[in-house]
Amino acid sequence: MILLDTEKAAKLFAKYDVPISGYIVNRVIPKEIALSEHAPNYLRNRYDMQQKYLAKIREAFGNEVQAEVPEMERDIAGLDMIARMAEAMYEGETL
Amino acid sequence: MTTPATTQERLSMQGFIDSKPRLKFVFFGGKGGVGKTVLAGAAAVGLAQQGKRVLLASTNPVHSLSGMLNQDVFGKPTPVEGVENLWAYEIDTKDTIERSKQEIREKIEWFLKFADIKGRADEFIETATMNPAFEESAMFENMLDIMFRDEYEMYVFDTAPTANARRLLGMSSVYALWVNKMVQSREEAKQMRLQLSFSKKEEEKDPLMDYLINFRQRMERAKELLTDPELTAFFFVTLPEALPIAVIRRFINWFEEFGIPIGGVIVNMRIDAESVSAEADEFVHNRVKMQAEYMEEIEKLFGPMVRSVLPLYETEVRGVPMLKRLAGQLFA
Ligand SMILES: Nc1ncnc2c1ncn2[C@@H]1O[C@H](COP(=O)(O)OP(=O)(O)O)[C@@H](O)[C@H]1O
Ligand SMILES: [Mg+2]
Numbered sequence: 298m299i300l301l302d303t304e305k306a307a308k309l310f311a312k313y314d315v316p317i318s319g320y321i322v323n324r325v326i327p328k329e330i331a332l333s334e335h336a337p338n339y340l341r342n343r344y345d346m347q348q349k350y351l352a353k354i355r356e357a358f359g360n361e362v363q364a365e366v367p368e369m370e371r372d373i374a375g376l377d378m379i380a381r382m383a384e385a386m387y388e389g390e391t392l
Numbered sequence: 393m394t395t396p397a398t399t400q401e402r403l404s405m406q407g408f409i410d411s412k413p414r415l416k417f418v419f420f421g422g423k424g425g426v427g428k429t430v431l432a433g434a435a436a437v438g439l440a441q442q443g444k445r446v447l448l449a450s451t452n453p454v455h456s457l458s459g460m461l462n463q464d465v466f467g468k469p470t471p472v473e474g475v476e477n478l479w480a481y482e483i484d485t486k487d488t489i490e491r492s493k494q495e496i497r498e499k500i501e502w503f504l505k506f507a508d509i510k511g512r513a514d515e516f517i518e519t520a521t522m523n524p525a526f527e528e529s530a531m532f533e534n535m536l537d538i539m540f541r542d543e544y545e546m547y548v549f550d551t552a553p554t555a556n557a558r559r560l561l562g563m564s565s566v567y568a569l570w571v572n573k574m575v576q577s578r579e580e581a582k583q584m585r586l587q588l589s590f591s592k593k594e595e596e597k598d599p600l601m602d603y604l605i606n607f608r609q610r611m612e613r614a615k616e617l618l619t620d621p622e623l624t625a626f627f628f629v630t631l632p633e634a635l636p637i638a639v640i641r642r643f644i645n646w647f648e649e650f651g652i653p654i655g656g657v658i659v660n661m662r663i664d665a666e667s668v669s670a671e672a673d674e675f676v677h678n679r680v681k682m683q684a685e686y687m688e689e690i691e692k693l694f695g696p697m698v699r700s701v702l703p704l705y706e707t708e709v710r711g712v713p714m715l716k717r718l719a720g721q722l723f724a
Contacts, residue, residue: 299424301454305454327675330673330675333672333673334671335669335671335672335673336672336673336676337667337668337669337672337676338667338706339704339705339706339707340676342706346707346708370674370675370678370679370682371678371679371682372633372634372635372682374634
């Protein structure tokens with residue numbers, strides 16, 4: 298769904314020559330947590346689903362994907378969480 | 393559960409529905425991804441099971457009803473397999489947008505001619521229709537058409553056109569003034585032209601005027617239906633998380649300000665703490681703890697408006713059996 302919207306936006310940007318610098322995938326569930334022995338089922342299922350869509354994303358946007366940001370243990374509110382988010386975003390940077 | 397601070401009676405979803413026997417238009421609003429579509433589906437299934445003839449309609453440009461129902465419901469109201477009394481309908485917005493573009497083109501061309509302005513309508517049309525509000529307006533028009541056609545006992549709309557409803561209702565007095573003013577100045581302009589022209593040719597049709605008058609009537613009718621608390625209810629969906637809560641707080645403030653009836657708040661995706669094993673990763677326990685904190689905040693902010701708290705299921709919500717299960721919990 299969000300994937301479809303993003304593709305639509307990208308086409309629109311292209312039509313008006315607005316450059317796109319890349320894509321960021323947010324809220325990726327970390328593998329170690331999802332596949333750990335005691336992970337709740339909902340998390341494992343969501344992980345499986347995400348992996349399916351991640352494959353599609355990598356296929357659609359390929360090396361334009363700048364970063365995959367992991368899902369945090371709580372929502373992003375306050376400077377601490379924003380700082381952690383920033384770290385996660387620039388960690389995988391390839392520029 | 394803590395008791396709400398106010399003495400206001402706390403109604404469950406079922407209690408609320410029972411208290412509104414004439415309820416006809418049901419909407420779900422909230423941040424993206426909180427479960428509006430799924431809850432619209434569950435509400436529609438539940439209401440149909442209670443014997444109402446229900447239409448579940450989506451006006452979104454990117455639809456999700458067919459995916460949720462595992463059934464193609466695009467283009468026309470389609471009976472939902474496995475639920476009596478329920479139809480689902482994804483409206484073709486592209487079609488509407490093309491039609492509106494065509495209408496706008498005609499109006500602009502007519503206006504350019506009327507005002508003796510040389511120029512091509514295309515540029516104006518491009519500017520008018522690139523606007524994101526244009527798509528939303530098309531959705532809103534589609535919604536009004538369905539409401540006015542009045543072929544079902546109840547309507548459940550996937551995704552409240554919140555911004556539009558707000559614009560419409562908040563601005564409707566301004567709209568009325570504006571349209572009246574437009575109508576008046578067009579009358580005057582026409583009189584002038586008539587006086588100036590020597591040829592007493594038959595008075596031409598005035599498509600702009602017709603449009604304005606028709607538009608005013610539609611808006612008045614929409615306002616009547618959408619502000620009647622016996623007919624209409626907007627439900628706001630949130631998760632036990634900061635942003636979704638902030639979003640519905642804002643919506644609720646707008647809606648109260650404009651007198652749009654609020655049906656209540658629904659909390660979705662609550663993790664069942666019982667189901668989380670003690671040895672589970674800290675990550676998971678922290679999530680559960682975070683949710684508990686936000687549940688307290690929700691209680692403080694919305695208290696008696698909370699109609700239902702729904703669990704996070706192990707998989708995404710798809711197919712009629714799962715919607716029935718969710719409906720059971722929504723109306724429990
Ligand atoms: N209680 C729930 N448990 C598990 N998954 C849910 C629940 N509610 C919604 N979902 C899933 O979350 C995703 C987003 O829900 P959706 O209804 O499409 O949100 P919205 O319409 O608000 O954007 C969907 O994949 C849906 O199946
Ligand atoms: Mg939706």
